[in-house]
Amino acid sequence: MTATNTLKRPAAAIKDERIGKRNPLQKLLGRPEVGALVGAIVLFIFFASVSQTFIQPNAFATVLYGSSTIGIMAVGVSLLMIGGEFDLSTGVAVISSALTASMFSWYFSVNVWVGVVLALVVSLGIGYINGWILMKTKLPSFIVTLATFLMLTGLNLGLTRLIGGGVSSPSISSMDGFVSAKAVFSSSVNIGGVDVKNTVFIWIALVAVASWVLLRTKVGNWIFAVGGDENAARAVGVPVKATKIGLFMAVGFCGWVLGMHNLFAFDAVQSGEGVGNEFLYIIAAVIGGCLLTGGYGSAVGGAIGAFIFGMANKGIVYAQWNPDWFKFFLGLMLLLATIVNLIVKRRAELK
Amino acid sequence: MNAKQIDQQTLLRNEADPLTHTPVHLLSLEGVGKHYGNIVALRDVTMAVDNGRVTCVLGDNGAGKSTLIKIIAGLHQHDEGALQIMGEERKFTSPREALDAGIATVYQDLAVVPLMPIWRNFFLGSELTTGKGPFQRMDVQAMKDITKKELADMGIDLRDVEQPIGQLSGGERQCVAIARAVYFGAKVLILDEPTAALGVKQSGVVLRYILQARDRGLGVIFITHNPHHAFPVGDRFLLLKRGKSIGYYDKKDISLDELTAQMAGGAELAELAHELEQLGGHGDVVKEVQAEVADVTHSAETPRESSPRHA
Numbered sequence: 001m002t003a004t005n006t007l008k009r010p011a012a013a014i015k016d017e018r019i020g021k022r023n024p025l026q027k028l029l030g031r032p033e034v035g036a037l038v039g040a041i042v043l044f045i046f047f048a049s050v051s052q053t054f055i056q057p058n059a060f061a062t063v064l065y066g067s068s069t070i071g072i073m074a075v076g077v078s079l080l081m082i083g084g085e086f087d088l089s090t091g092v093a094v095i096s097s098a099l100t101a102s103m104f105s106w107y108f109s110v111n112v113w114v115g116v117v118l119a120l121v122v123s124l125g126i127g128y129i130n131g132w133i134l135m136k137t138k139l140p141s142f143i144v145t146l147a148t149f150l151m152l153t154g155l156n157l158g159l160t161r162l163i164g165g166g167v168s169s170p171s172i173s174s175m176d177g178f179v180s181a182k183a184v185f186s187s188s189v190n191i192g193g194v195d196v197k198n199t200v201f202i203w204i205a206l207v208a209v210a211s212w213v214l215l216r217t218k219v220g221n222w223i224f225a226v227g228g229d230e231n232a233a234r235a236v237g238v239p240v241k242a243t244k245i246g247l248f249m250a251v252g253f254c255g256w257v258l259g260m261h262n263l264f265a266f267d268a269v270q271s272g273e274g275v276g277n278e279f280l281y282i283i284a285a286v287i288g289g290c291l292l293t294g295g296y297g298s299a300v301g302g303a304i305g306a307f308i309f310g311m312a313n314k315g316i317v318y319a320q321w322n323p324d325w326f327k328f329f330l331g332l333m334l335l336l337a338t339i340v341n342l343i344v345k346r347r348a349e350l351k
Numbered sequence: 352m353n354a355k356q357i358d359q360q361t362l363l364r365n366e367a368d369p370l371t372h373t374p375v376h377l378l379s380l381e382g383v384g385k386h387y388g389n390i391v392a393l394r395d396v397t398m399a400v401d402n403g404r405v406t407c408v409l410g411d412n413g414a415g416k417s418t419l420i421k422i423i424a425g426l427h428q429h430d431e432g433a434l435q436i437m438g439e440e441r442k443f444t445s446p447r448e449a450l451d452a453g454i455a456t457v458y459q460d461l462a463v464v465p466l467m468p469i470w471r472n473f474f475l476g477s478e479l480t481t482g483k484g485p486f487q488r489m490d491v492q493a494m495k496d497i498t499k500k501e502l503a504d505m506g507i508d509l510r511d512v513e514q515p516i517g518q519l520s521g522g523e524r525q526c527v528a529i530a531r532a533v534y535f536g537a538k539v540l541i542l543d544e545p546t547a548a549l550g551v552k553q554s555g556v557v558l559r560y561i562l563q564a565r566d567r568g569l570g571v572i573f574i575t576h577n578p579h580h581a582f583p584v585g586d587r588f589l590l591l592k593r594g595k596s597i598g599y600y601d602k603k604d605i606s607l608d609e610l611t612a613q614m615a616g617g618a619e620l621a622e623l624a625h626e627l628e629q630l631g632g633h634g635d636v637v638k639e640v641q642a643e644v645a646d647v648t649h650s651a652e653t654p655r656e657s658s659p660r661h662a
Contacts (some may be wrong), residue, residue, distance in 0.1 A: 221474070237446060
């Protein structure tokens with residue numbers, strides 16, 4: 001009886017003088033991705049008003065496709081960033097994965113699916129090594145992944161020339177399993193007369209899974225905790241090392257998905273590609289409300305960030321502007337998004 | 352059963368625990384020491400913790416209090432001596448191991464993640480789950496309800512378990528951390544300077560939670576540098592100075608004044624009074640300090656003769 005009484009009293013106190021009822025709008029404003037959402041809506045309205053083609057279904061499908069190629073990686077990168085680390089090797093790791101699959105299958109003349117599976121192992125392995133070195137040396141992830149980035153760039157170029165004799169991987173379009181692999185990683189679905197690339201659906205699925213993991217599983221709880229305060233997390237028994245290594249491996253998995261898409265969409269891969277893309281993924285995550293310092297953010301935010309990126313990228317073309325301006329837009333958005341995040345964090349910490 | 356009946360000798364020997372009638376102490380340290388390289392951080396510390404009793408560890412800054420709790424909490428390992436849980440010798444290699452053995456620690460920095468909601472912090476590292484295999488997920492509603500209930504039972508009137516824990520006051524956060532430890536079935540609760548950063552009223556609140564935890568049958572290790580906080584709640588007092596034990600007393604063998612004197616050292620207080628006088632400080636203040644010095648030096652001399660000290 002007393003237990004229920006004590007339980008009820010503070011419950012009633014919730015409605016007391018100390019807390020005004022939060023209306024749904026205020027609640028929404030407390031979400032990490034709200035800044036990005038507002039930005040996305042503004043940007044959409046803006047491009048829709050300056051360009052007629054932008055809101056055509058076909059053009060919109062293209063925007064979504066462009067967003068998905070960034071967004072797939074942004075899922076992993078967002079989680080990693082919430083976990084308090086970041087990865088500079090993602091851009092080239094995508095290419096490494098694609099090169100592994102194509103060169104292995106080509107050199108040994110096996111079914112491309114063998115290469116695809118091997119690429120998955122390699123991608124997860126790169127993530128594992130990144131995470132392991134990080135946890136072992138306690139160096140900042142900036143240094144560790146910068147080193148991985150440089151090494152992978154060299155390996156991509158060197159091994160491709162050594163094995164294939166050129167700067168791009170040989171075409172594998174006539175090999176066994178290519179058709180089925182293309183169907184999985186790079187096909188289109190016709191929806192109401194509009195061809196939508198299947199990467200869009202893979203992207204949405206990944207975002208959904210990541211959101212679920214982040215918000216509804218204990219692993220998600222650990223991700224927030226290791227990013228928010230690593231020592232506190234360790235002290236209450238969170239497996240910090242495993243969580244962080246797992247996050248790097250999740251990034252590796254996303255890199256594999258995108259790498260396979262690149263490979264089967266174009267059937268050959270340029271070994272020097274991918275440099276610089278890692279920043280696009282990080283930008284998408286940051287615009288989407290993930291704090292660079294960790295502990296705060298959402299997978300949906302990263303997706304919105306990628307969508308903003310896709311809209312700006314294609315919208316400038318549809319508006320028939322000079323694409324030179326694109327980078328300026330990107331920089332401006334990054335700055336604004338980071339300022340919004342900063343304000344959010346201050347509010348949460350100090351109140 | 353009465354704490355007054357325990358004699359200093361029984362406390363030090365690792366025999367039948369007169370308080371709980373169990374054959375062994377819940378947790379005991381025997382000549383424990385720790386060094387970092389050539390720096391001796393702690394040496395020859397002996398103490399015991401029992402159910403429903405509060406063992407206070409007192410010492411000034413740098414006395415080795417933190418090292419001691421880090422050993423018990425599994426963050427560091429001792430190099431000398433023995434740490435026993437229910438008579439079984441243990442050496443923890445990780446905080447998780449210590450937690451599994453029933454030792455929960457509430458750290459000075461509280462080990463909470465400021466940006467995370469209260470309920471997520473409450474269950475962090477020990478989340479409740481439902482579902483099987485890949486569909487295993489957190490039981491969010493149950494966790495929120497339990498958090499609210501446990502905190503209410505501790506008398507903490509929370510506004511909203513969804514708010515980031517960083518928004519709570521220091522005392523409230525302390526209480527959440529204590530409630531968390533109690534809920535997760537801790538047998539030994541280590542509190543690292545819980546009152547250090549708190550005001551008078553908040554300190555009182557935290558001290559009351561210490562007693563609540565004790566009354567629930569936990570063995571509490573209360574680390575502090577404030578004898579005024581330690582004395583009212585403690586049953587045993589371990590005094591540390593420069594990494595060494597300078598005394599281990601039962602409550603009946605020592606008074607608050609003696610405790611203060613042991614900690615500060617009567618001579619140092621006398622020096623302070625002298626300094627104040629030279630500075631031409633307020634007459635009243637000087638007199639007050641002098642009175643205290645006289646008091647303390649007088650009482651400090653007595654226990655040294657009457658009760659054997661552990662060194």
